Amino acid sequence: MAEDTRDSLVKVAMRAIYTSSYDSVGVGAITEQSGVPKGSFYHWFRSKEELGGAAIDAFADEGNRLRRHLLADDGSPPLTRLRRCFDHSAQLLERRQFRHGCMLGNLSLEMADRSELLRVHLSAAFERWEAALREVLAEARARGELQAHLSPEQVASFILNAWEGALVRMKVVRNAEPLRLFTEMVFDNLLRAPKP
Amino acid sequence: MAEDTRDSLVKVAMRAIYTSSYDSVGVGAITEQSGVPKGSFYHWFRSKEELGGAAIDAFADEGNRLRRHLLADDGSPPLTRLRRCFDHSAQLLERRQFRHGCMLGNLSLEMADRSELLRVHLSAAFERWEAALREVLAEARARGELQAHLSPEQVASFILNAWEGALVRMKVVRNAEPLRLFTEMVFDNLLRAPKP
Numbered sequence: 141m142a143e144d145t146r147d148s149l150v151k152v153a154m155r156a157i158y159t160s161s162y163d164s165v166g167v168g169a170i171t172e173q174s175g176v177p178k179g180s181f182y183h184w185f186r187s188k189e190e191l192g193g194a195a196i197d198a199f200a201d202e203g204n205r206l207r208r209h210l211l212a213d214d215g216s217p218p219l220t221r222l223r224r225c226f227d228h229s230a231q232l233l234e235r236r237q238f239r240h241g242c243m244l245g246n247l248s249l250e251m252a253d254r255s256e257l258l259r260v261h262l263s264a265a266f267e268r269w270e271a272a273l274r275e276v277l278a279e280a281r282a283r284g285e286l287q288a289h290l291s292p293e294q295v296a297s298f299i300l301n302a303w304e305g306a307l308v309r310m311k312v313v314r315n316a317e318p319l320r321l322f323t324e325m326v327f328d329n330l331l332r333a334p335k336p
Numbered sequence: 337m338a339e340d341t342r343d344s345l346v347k348v349a350m351r352a353i354y355t356s357s358y359d360s361v362g363v364g365a366i367t368e369q370s371g372v373p374k375g376s377f378y379h380w381f382r383s384k385e386e387l388g389g390a391a392i393d394a395f396a397d398e399g400n401r402l403r404r405h406l407l408a409d410d411g412s413p414p415l416t417r418l419r420r421c422f423d424h425s426a427q428l429l430e431r432r433q434f435r436h437g438c439m440l441g442n443l444s445l446e447m448a449d450r451s452e453l454l455r456v457h458l459s460a461a462f463e464r465w466e467a468a469l470r471e472v473l474a475e476a477r478a479r480g481e482l483q484a485h486l487s488p489e490q491v492a493s494f495i496l497n498a499w500e501g502a503l504v505r506m507k508v509v510r511n512a513e514p515l516r517l518f519t520e521m522v523f524d525n526l527l528r529a530p531k532p
Contacts, residue, residue: 161359161446163357163359163360164359239449240449241445245445245501245504246445248504248505248507248508249437249441249442249445249446249504249507250357250445250446252507252508252510253435253436253507259507259508259510262508263508263509266505266508289525290525294517294520294521295521297505297513297514297517298498298517298518298521300501300505301498301501301502301504301505301514301517301518302494302497302498302501302502303501304500304501304504304505305441305497305498305499305500305501305502305503305504306497306498306501307501308441308444308445308497308500308501308504309444309462309493309496309497309500311444311445311448311449312444312448312455312458312459312462313459314448314455317493318493318497321490321493321494321497322494322497324490325490325491325494325526329485329486329526330521330525330526
């Protein structure tokens with residue numbers, strides 16, 4: 141029950157920050173939407189910033205659960221699974237009419253300069269995501285499916301960052317083209333992966 | 337004189353938006369810093385949004401002037417000039433302690449969902465930037481220095497987006513690594529360009 145209250149605050153905050161911005165979200169609106177008395181908020185969090193950090197962690201948890209499922213070995217080649225993982229995200233973004241993008245990217249540009257606490261949570265969230273990519277790329281390397289001059293570490297970091305950039309452009313052109321181009325350039329040109 | 341007032345408002349707005357955010361900048365602070373009576377602001381701009389659009393255009397103009405200079409044919413190969421152009425930006429970002437990033441990327445994530453006017457200006461600004469990259473890549477293609485399977489159009493768009501993503505990550509890790517990795521992966525691996 142107690143943990144439910146905290147979870148509920150975090151989930152509502154995550155959703156609110158994701159669909160608008162960190163600045164535009166207030167503790168009052170979060171407690172109201174969660175059905176939690178405003179006074180008890182500070183029992184759970186010392187500040188809005190601490191709630192923001194927890195929302196980042198929760199977003200990263202969700203992403204990691206999804207990726208663990210999508211990247212799990214189902215008999216198809218590692219790079220095929222990796223491509224499917226990005227395709228899945230692209231479909232999700234399309235269903236959201238190419239708005240919102242990625243909460244981590246949005247918060248990075250909005251808050252990394254202004255909150256050391258949020259910056260540290262964002263950094264950790266990206267690092268966890270990168271580790272999942274690195275793992276499947278290392279699997280490709282072990283199976284001889286990654287070109288010899290490419291390192292799993294570098295490729296993982298580069299494609300994660302390039303994906304975040306594709307989302308920046310997507311929000312501006314509001315269509316799937318930056319995502320399609322990302323997949324094509326990364327998988328067909330950089331990695332020369334077999335088409336799924 | 338009249339145009340000076342408008343220019344001054346745009347320059348002050350550009351700087352303020354770049355170093356903080358669109359939301360945090362008010363018309364009052366802009367007119368005060370520009371030494372312009374607040375009442376006369378609406379002689380020049382119908383709204384803060386219109387000033388924001390002009391600030392985006394001014395930022396794009398500055399970028400284009402710089403790129404025209406850095407990409408101009410000085411006898412070195414097109415891909416060497418292109419790499420130098422990104423290296424130049426990376427040095428600039430380092431001097432700013434990896435804060436702020438790119439005004440276009442910041443505003444895209446902050447405002448593209450919320451202002452159609454700003455979204456259109458951002459889209460045009462990215463398009464102009466992309467055109468400059470496309471031109472130098474077409475030059476490389478004409479000289480046989482771009483691999484046959486790569487198209488200048490696609491590469492220009494992909495690397496511009498990937499650069500914006502490198503800046504997202506840079507703001508979070510606050511070091512040069514994402515920029516260094518961008519250059520290495522794009523020029524050494526994707527384009528296989530000769531080292532400058």
